[in-house]
Amino acid sequence: MSGAPTVSVWRQPMRVWAVAFACVVAFMGIGLVDPILPAIAEQLQASPVETELLFTSYLLVTGLAMLITSFVSSRIGAKATLLIGLGLILVFALLCALSGSVDAVIGFRAGWGLGNALFISTALATIVGAASGGSGAAIVLYEAALGLGIAIGPLLGGLLGSVSWRGPFFGVALLMAIAFIGVSVLLRGGDEKRVPTRLGDPIRALGRPALALLAVAALFYNIGFFVLLAFSPFxxxxxxxxxxxxxxxxxxxxxxxxxxxxxxxxxxxxxxTTLLAVLPLLALDLVAAGLFVQTPAALVAFIVAGGFVLGIVNTVLTESVMEATDLPRSVASSAYSAVRFLGGAAAPPIAALLWHLYGPTVPYLFAAASVVIAVIVIAFGRSRLVVADTREADAADQGAAVLVGDAA
Known part of the structure; x- marks a missing residue:
């Protein structure tokens, strides 16, 4: 046994806490809009399909921007990338709050997505580089920030949204301003090592069969994820x-x-094996949500149960991406995220349209069918995914899996 003193994960430099706080706020954006979707539809005279485009524009731009974030951060540095991301989120959240039409909010959410992509692609590496206690302690801290953000986002959106649909956007702008000041003052940026990547690396990465299979599976899985998240408020x-x-x-x-x-x-x-065991549970949960959609208490139960399953799939699927190739993590996650976010971008308006045409049960059945396709892709491509099963993830891989998996 070593006699070296153990460093508490909670005893960190102020610059780490500044980035961790920014992480909490950034991940709040995942569910922040959910509680105000019906209010936006009513007060801005927008159809459910138009309202769901708030998710589409955000996720589409986030996914596409992921293709260039490693290129950008490897050249301008982590601090500059974080500040640009935070600044964009601040500006576009404020513009959303000041908007007078649903089209304007949709457009500004796209700018928010660009800022989100720049920030989340850099946050974990920054915390790992600045934290005391090693990468394991840094990842525990990051995971705590992530969990707080994912859980608090919908709650804050509901509290502020009960006053006005503009409230959550003003709230994010204020918190992002605090985070921006904290990161700019407390985080040093001159001593980091940069390894430039090529602009086309993520596109070329999709030529790897294992990565391509996982990305396609994630595209269909994300349809299930975002039908549950973005359609259920209606x-x-x-x-x-x-x-x-x-x-x-x-x-x-x-x-x-x-x-x-x-x-x-x-x-x-x-x-x-974990994915093939858990994904069918998600499909069954979505079917049950569709069948009991007219019973609010049951629908709430299936939404929460679905969240539990989604957390497992997010982490395991993205950890598989990290281990399935020998590519740098930033390149693999960029390529994977760009494809999977396409599913998330398409799902909300398609679900709203199916609701309008066929009733509220059909969107959930559509989501369940998409998850089944993800199961089929993994099952038939399993021979190509052997390396994802045989390689052990280190602490950085596990942290990256949580980062990329839950940044949807």
């Missing part, structure tokens, strides 16, 4: 606070399972 029929509390439970379940349950499962069975 059939729930709750006010903003009720929706916020529902998705606070969803976010809490997702954070717990991604951080604690997923590692337990992957220590007992292979990653592909």
């Amino acid at each position: 059939p729930l029929g709750f006010d903003a606070l009720g929706i916020g509390l529902t998705f606070f439970g969803w976010g809490l379940a997702l954070a717990i399972s991604s951080v604690w349950v997923a590692p337990v499962l992957t220590r007992r069975m292979s990653r592909t």
Whole structure:
């Protein structure tokens, strides 16, 4: 046994806390809009399909921007990339709050997505580089920030949204301003090592069969994810606070399972086996949500249960990406995220359209069918994914899995 003193994960330099706080705020953006979707549709005279485009523009730009974030950060440095990302989120959140039409909010959410991509692609590496106690302590701290953000986002959105649909956007702008000042003052940027990457590296990475298979599976899985997250506020029929509390439970379940349950499962069975066991549970949960969509209490239960399953799949699927090739993590995650976010971008408006045409059950059945396709892709491509099962993830891989998996 070594006699070296143990450094507490909670005793960190102020620059680490500044980035961790920014992480909390950035991840709040995942569920922040959820509680105010019905209010935006009503007060801005927008259809559900138009309202769901708030997710589409955000996710589409986030995914496409992921293709260039490693190129940008490897040249201008982590601090500059973080500050540009935070600044863009601040500006576009404020513009969303000041908007007078749903089209304007959709456009400004796209700018928010660009800032989000720049920030989340750099945050974990920054915390690991600045934290005391090694990468393991840094990742615990990052996971705590991530869990807080995912759970608090819908709750804050519900609380502020019960006053006005503009409230959550003003709230994010204020918190991002605080985070921007903290990072700019406390984080040093001159001593970091930069390894430039080529602009086309993520595109070329998709030529790797294992990575391509996982990206396609994630595209269909993300349809299920975002139907549950982005469509469910409409059939729930709750006010903003009720929706916020529902998705606070969803976010809490997702954070717990991604951080604690997923590692337990992957220590007992292979990653592909875990995915093939858990993804069908998500499909069944979505079918049940569709069948009981007219019963609010049951729908709430299936939303929260779905969050628990989503957390496991997010972490295991993205950890598989990290281990399936010998590519740099930043390149692999950029390529993977660009493809999977396409599913997230398409799902909300398609779900709203199916609701309009066929009723509230069909969007959930559509989501369940998409998840089944993800299962089929993994099952038939399993021989190409052997390396994802045989390689052990180190602490940085696990942290990157949580980062990329939950940044949707």
